Amino acid sequence: MLHTLNRALSRADSWVHRLEAICLSGGILLMAINTIVNVFGRYLFSQSLYFSEELNQILMVVITFMGLGYVTRKGRHIRMSAIYDLLPDAWKKRLMLLLTLSTALTLFLLSYYAYAYVAQVARRGMITAALQIPMYWTLLVVPVGFFIAGLQYSLAFIKNLQSRDIFLSFSALDVYDESQTDPLM
Template sequence: MTPMLHRGLILADRWIHRLEVTCLAGGILLMALNTIINVFGRYLFAHSLYFAEELNQILMVVITFMGLGYVTRQGRHIRMSALYDVLPDRYKKGLMLLITLSTALTLFLLSYYAYAYVAQMARRGMITAALQIPLYWTLLVVPLGFFIAGLQYSLAFIRNLQSRDIFLSFHALDIYDESQPKESL
């Protein structure tokens, strides 16, 4: 891999990470603030915020789909690794390449379909009940989240191609720490 391409991948990864962290932290803080204000309004003034539930639903979508790329970046996604764990190391590398590439392609396909759905919602002109904003605005994060997760798996695929080690993501090395205490049944 050329140094320029490597720097470009690192720069893209940093930009995506900042976007994910900003959306996740902002979404969680805004959801907490919205809920707290709504509770105080309800119990102190006998009036709830009319849009609180709808805003929290929108924020839940944002947190879920931006969190998809974030957990992938961290190598913390759910994995079904029973077969993978028993394979010899030379086969694990090939399987990881297959997993990262096929998952990236699947996520890009889901991003495409989600974008088509959001575009259909935009054409229909539907608006949310309480906030009266276009419904498709609240759904734009769905194709974006799938796309970012697809990018993360693509970066993991590239990293696995260039390295002798096995990576779960661009940064997360696939290691099993024997020093961790085993859970008892």
């Protein structure tokens, strides 16, 4: 049963990872192309793309919120670990369980509130200024990003319940790597 659960969780994690990779790489690539085309248009034809700034703002939101789950999966999120690092492993494990569970619950709550806000924007019929697309389309990634990050923290919680080791995420073990802090390495 545990093996089947882990396999299902790994498969779901893999699917979400592909979705994030497409959104992140596509968003960054589209932002770069949009910016380059806008610069060429401005300097070669004295004409900017009227929607360029708005599109880049939308893409920044996509990259930011889809990146939440990605950095959580990789165990690369910002951590304040001075006290945590001083604790014995048994207490680190307990604290990691508390942190992953409480963070997951908080992110799910934020996802709910973000969804409620997006629904309110949709009801108002707001549209973007330049592209004239429904504003809620540009904001849908916010509750989705919070939800995916909540899932990643939930997976980390489950992994920490199952393992003797301490995991930052479903696949990232909590290990101290000096090369991450030494600028000369």
